[in-house]
Amino acid sequence: MTRRNSPVYTLGELAECLGARLAGDAGRQIVGLATLKEAGPDRVAFLANRAYLKDLADTRAAAVLLHPQHGDACPVARLELDNPYLGYAALSRLFDPLAGREPGGVHPSAVVDPSASLGEGVEVGANAVVEAGVRLGDDVVIGPGAVVGADSVVGAGSRLHANVTVCHGVVVGARAILHSGCVIGGDGFGFAHDGAGWHKIAQLGGVVLGDDVEVGSCSSIDRGALGDTIIGNDVKIDSQVQIAHNVQIGDHSALAGCVGIAGSTRVGKHCMLGGGVGLSGHLTLCDGVQVTGMSLVTNSITEPGVYSSGTGAMKNAQWRKNAVRFKQLDDIAKRLVRLEKGRDA
Amino acid sequence: MTRRNSPVYTLGELAECLGARLAGDAGRQIVGLATLKEAGPDRVAFLANRAYLKDLADTRAAAVLLHPQHGDACPVARLELDNPYLGYAALSRLFDPLAGREPGGVHPSAVVDPSASLGEGVEVGANAVVEAGVRLGDDVVIGPGAVVGADSVVGAGSRLHANVTVCHGVVVGARAILHSGCVIGGDGFGFAHDGAGWHKIAQLGGVVLGDDVEVGSCSSIDRGALGDTIIGNDVKIDSQVQIAHNVQIGDHSALAGCVGIAGSTRVGKHCMLGGGVGLSGHLTLCDGVQVTGMSLVTNSITEPGVYSSGTGAMKNAQWRKNAVRFKQLDDIAKRLVRLEKGRDA
Amino acid sequence: MTRRNSPVYTLGELAECLGARLAGDAGRQIVGLATLKEAGPDRVAFLANRAYLKDLADTRAAAVLLHPQHGDACPVARLELDNPYLGYAALSRLFDPLAGREPGGVHPSAVVDPSASLGEGVEVGANAVVEAGVRLGDDVVIGPGAVVGADSVVGAGSRLHANVTVCHGVVVGARAILHSGCVIGGDGFGFAHDGAGWHKIAQLGGVVLGDDVEVGSCSSIDRGALGDTIIGNDVKIDSQVQIAHNVQIGDHSALAGCVGIAGSTRVGKHCMLGGGVGLSGHLTLCDGVQVTGMSLVTNSITEPGVYSSGTGAMKNAQWRKNAVRFKQLDDIAKRLVRLEKGRDA
Structure with missing residues (x-):
């Protein structure tokens, strides 16, 4: 810059x-x-x-x-x-100091493959790399040290900050903001077991980001196994988020920091996931679902509303006593039923 | 590419x-x-x-x-x-588009120290850096922007994707796949307290990855304090995972996204840790342990099987009532005992 | 190196x-x-x-x-x-192999803007980038592939490892150690909703790191919305940590791996947050608070001490029964009260 x-x-x-x-x-x-x-x-x-x-x-x-x-x-x-x-x-x-700057063009130290196509006003920063077959729309900014992998497409007006990685065959829509250290299109986590060990399943799908998507620092969105991982329009993703292969996120949803979403789960439109929320794989969350911080969701959700799991924090001495009782909770409930039966007898 | x-x-x-x-x-x-x-x-x-x-x-x-x-x-x-x-x-x-490619050799913009030794068919991508004393086995691919620190070794057939960092003195086995943004060999978290503040403990150990290891995007494996952090053969590690200093992971184990393992913990062979699982430090998990998503393990596990912690998600209004009661759980259990004694009297 | x-x-x-x-x-x-x-x-x-x-x-x-x-x-x-x-x-x-090395100077492949000022003994690694207006104090080491954004300041004796990103307008104090893949000064997560979708709030603040701060691999500290995100002196931050905009961390506090802190929360001095701890936004934790691993804190803490949340891990079969009972916990407590009233009647 x-x-x-x-x-x-x-x-x-x-x-x-x-x-x-x-x-x-x-x-x-x-x-x-x-x-x-x-x-x-x-x-x-x-x-x-x-x-x-x-x-x-x-x-x-x-x-x-x-x-x-x-x-x-x-x-x-x-x-x-x-x-x-x-x-x-x-x-x-x-008042954003990054807005309204004159584009800097392609820095002499950047490596841009001759087969890449660059729109008007594109800036490619120092020591950035743009691989073969990439298409960068007008006014795209590729920060220093960022890498755009072969055959990927970045829509007009998008900005990749320093040291971003967009892997091969990824589609980034218009006006995206990808923050430093994020990785779009790393392999999904797929292996077949032969009874003794693991065999890699090559991840042949891609990632498609809609328009107006933002992805925070050090977040990762994995490429699909066969089809694509799909992030809708106007989806906002904070830092340290992990989105596994073949996940789909509906338009206008927002994911706070440290969220993790397992493979093939679908999140509806206008959903909001609090910091550190985890979604198991192969679930469907309908539109308008909110999940509070650090909750784990293991079943699909079919009604809009606010969902939570976990226990609130307390002093450790108090917590130790209660946490031990949690392990006895089924027993406690059964003993209560016996007492109730005794009373009614 | x-x-x-x-x-x-x-x-x-x-x-x-x-x-x-x-x-x-x-x-x-x-x-x-x-x-x-x-x-x-x-x-x-x-x-x-x-x-x-x-x-x-x-x-x-x-x-x-x-x-x-x-x-x-x-x-x-x-x-x-x-x-x-x-x-x-x-x-x-x-059908993997990355397989079977002709190796691209050392890109003119890559910086390879003259003391590094490169096997046959090695590819070093644009703006990558290979420091002094590094040894790269045959057919190793170092992606654009990746850095291999001094005196590290990367085994034959391994691929470091774009913007990977392998720090100094790290050993990566054969056929490893390291995804973009991951860091192998950053310092472990070690400090001595003098009553007023912290004094750094230099992390003098390294990291040793076995053969056929895969590490996901933006994951980190810290170097050991004195000895090494050791990842066995055929261990598969997803994205956003943190492995602290002196951890040992047994062969064929698999760690899903966002797992965190604290220092000196040993995980056995053929273990599976679900997304977001946390293991406290200095534990031992025997072979064949599975831990479900977002569970926290604070004690060693000596029997194979499936382990869990936490509570399932529910509507927030319902959760609030139950979470308050969790803080009263020890009291509830004691009152139940009193009632039972009363009944038996 | x-x-x-x-x-x-x-x-x-x-x-x-x-x-x-x-x-x-x-x-x-x-x-x-x-x-x-x-x-x-x-x-x-x-x-x-x-x-x-x-x-x-x-x-x-x-x-x-x-x-x-x-x-x-x-x-x-x-x-x-x-x-x-x-x-x-x-x-x-x-015995640290990184200590006492002769500084390597500015590598020919590094891109250092002519307006940047470099102190004595500064080293800038291969393919690193130092943007306009940056000031690097004496003996600063910028690792290969690292990027220091425009107008940022790095204090004397600090080391940025390979592929670190310090964004524009960030202040790093003296003797900092920033590990590979960490990002200091990415945008905070701020958007205004117009009833249909999101409008970005430009993050106009910066990040200020005190002296003797360490930040682990792949961690992220976001820039403030208006004011700065502030990390005190001698604060130690492990890997995979996320610190949101306008957070303040007091001197000598230590944050273990995978901690996440939401926006505008203030953590006191000499606090210790265990691995995977989450703090909600707009909280205040007084000095001397310790939170055990993977706890979620949703209220301010005004007394020093040790705090916890969650449940311990147990065998999955046992856990399933107890987790179901957790959803009935408020009902269990109410039934217990009824029984107690019956006994006293």
């Missing part, structure tokens, strides 16, 4: 960009965003959660992005919008 | 390769594999699981690989074999 | 370096360390744990590092020290 100066906007420009109603000096220069508490007089803050309403009166921000209902309580200039959190998201992208 | 054309075989060639009995046109050309349901007339399907028997009658495959007992039910040509799943594994490797 | 000969010291040199009392031949040459059981006559062993006292009488080591109380029981030369484990840590660093 080449350096760029931090962007500066006027309040008027920000209001126009957001479609927000501005109450205040449209010419005021803004250099960035901050929380209500930490914003100085050259920054915009936002109020999107009532828990922070207490910080509004004392803010030193140049202006606050908020819902019109809080306009009167705002001691400084304001940008009014019905969904201020969405407005914050839009502003954050304006 | 350079491109290659997809392989094409005749049914007769496939039958000979498998040692299967062919009933059908030996000259029929086959371009790949697919499931019974999805196979077109230029592909071979297989039946290895009775759950898919229902798909046999309607398959459009060129031929089906199956057990002789299902031969009569097969509407198309067939390849009969006593273990069709093993046959599928063999066929999958024939 | 270039090769070096293994270091050799005399017993007298080691005693001086440790400030230990030597009983034995000060001129004896020592080539390394080993356990009491495995040490040969050119190695020093140590006794830091009474569990290994049984191995002392038969050791073949050149000398043993131990507490003075065990001096008389030692059959060979000895180095007496009040804290022999701390002494072992110090010796291990003397």
Whole structure:
């Protein structure tokens, strides 16, 4: 990445960009965003959660992005919008130092196979590798040290950060963001046993990522055994996530850090998996399922809703006693039934 | 990787390769594999699981690989074999686009130390690094961006995919497959505390991988503190797995995704650890132990069998009530005993 | 890395370096360390744990590092020290093959932006990339294939192993050790929902690592949304750990492998998180908290001590019965109350 100066906007420009109603000096220069508490007089803050309403009166921000209902309580200039959190998201992208940079072209140290095709405005970073038959859409950025394997396709506007690996025969949709260290298209975990040891099943499928997919640092999405592993549009995947072969994830689902999904499981649309959740293989989760952090799901889920497993944390001394009792739980339940029968007799 | 054309075989060639009995046109050309349901007339399907028997009658495959007992039910040509799943594994490797490629030699952008020794047919990919004193056996493939640290040894026929890191002084056996992003030989987690803070214990051991080991994307195997971390022959390790210093894994064991094994634990031969399983440090698991997904094992296991921990997932509203009761479980058990005594009095 | 000969010291040199009392031949040459059981006559062993006292009488080591109380029981030369484990840590660093190497300078294949500033004795490995505006302190080592993003700072004496990624605008303190495959400063997981899908919140904060921080292989520390993610001094982080945006970790805390910490959670000083522990977002853990392996913490902790969740592992057949009863636990507790009321009536 080449350096760029931090962007500066006027309040008027920000209001126009957001479609927000501005109450205040449209010419005021803004250099960035901050929380209500930490914003100085050259920054915009936002109020999107009532828990922070207490910080509004004392803010030193140049202006606050908020819902019109809080306009009167705002001691400084304001940008009014019905969904201020969405407005914050839009502003954050304006101030992103990676946005709006001039593309750097293909770095002389990058190795791009002559058979690869590169769209307009493509950047390939230092010591990156683009193998034979790869197609990179317009404005694709391949970070330094990243590798795109033979015959893979990366859609327009996608960014692969430094040291990303996209293996051979993978399809990445448009506007994807793949963070450093993630691996798309490593082999799925497939072996046949002959009674003595393992025989590898070559993983002949690929991975298809839809449009607007994000994959976090050090996450891995394995290629399919025969068919493809399929990630829908607008699916957001955090860091340290493992998605096994032939998994399918529906559009707009979000997977928090350290999630692991075993082979051939299908997750519906608009699902949300909390950090560290595990899904066993060959399950189906319908649309709209939420699973709370570190839960293990071993059966398919056919009704939308929130699901959980595990026990809450407690002091270790207390936990030891209870955990021992857990091993006696079936016995406890049976003894209770006997007592109940005795009472009723 | 350079491109290659997809392989094409005749049914007769496939039958000979498998040692299967062919009933059908030996000259029929086959371009790949697919499931019974999805196979077109230029592909071979297989039946290895009775759950898919229902798909046999309607398959459009060129031929089906199956057990002789299902031969009569097969509407198309067939390849009969006593273990069709093993046959599928063999066929999958024939159609692997990575197999049978001409080795690409040492790419001009790769940095190979003059003191490294390379066997016959070795390929070192673009921007890969092979440090001083490394020995690469015949037909080893080092993917683009991969690094092999000083004095490490990689056995014949092994493949390190793109962006793999093998640190210094590591031994990788023959025919290993190391997937992108995995790290073999990072430091174990060892520190001495002086009452105020931590003092690093240099990790002076190495890692030894046996023959036919596979390690998944983004997995890490740490080097030993004094002795080595040792992975046996034919051990299969999935993605996102962490193996700490001085762990030993017996031959033919398989570790699914996201497994974590703490320091100095020994896992026997023919063990299977489900996804997300955690093993505490300094344990011994005997041969033939299976642990189901996301279980935590804190004590040694001396009998083969299947082990589990945790609770199944349920609706969050139900779970909340039960999880609160878990904290009262010891109390519940004691009150039950009092009631039982009262009844018997 | 270039090769070096293994270091050799005399017993007298080691005693001086440790400030230990030597009983034995000060001129004896020592080539390394080993356990009491495995040490040969050119190695020093140590006794830091009474569990290994049984191995002392038969050791073949050149000398043993131990507490003075065990001096008389030692059959060979000895180095007496009040804290022999701390002494072992110090010796291990003397014998570390990575220590004391001559720095290799900037490898010709490395790409270092002309605007980067490099201190004295800096080494940049083969095919590494140092972007614009980066500042590397004295004696920094950047491993082969590692990438340091624009405007990041790495403090004196820090080592980034092969294929590490430090993203743009990250601050790494002095004497850090970052292991292969780790990623510092990937985007935090932040999105606003518009009722239909996700809108990215650009992650405008950075990551600040204090001095003497270690980060294990394949771990990830995400950049902050507005402010920074902050890791204190002397914090030790194992492999496969995920630290989300705006997390703060206090000085001297240690996180074992596979830990996951969700956004904005604050961990105090001198905390220890066992392998696979999960912390929900927006929590505060006070100083001195220990959490045992694979526990999930969903509430803030205000008292030092040891905390746990989950159930111990048991045979699967036993577990199945108890896990079913867990789902009935609230009902069991209520029925018990009814029985108790009946008895008292």
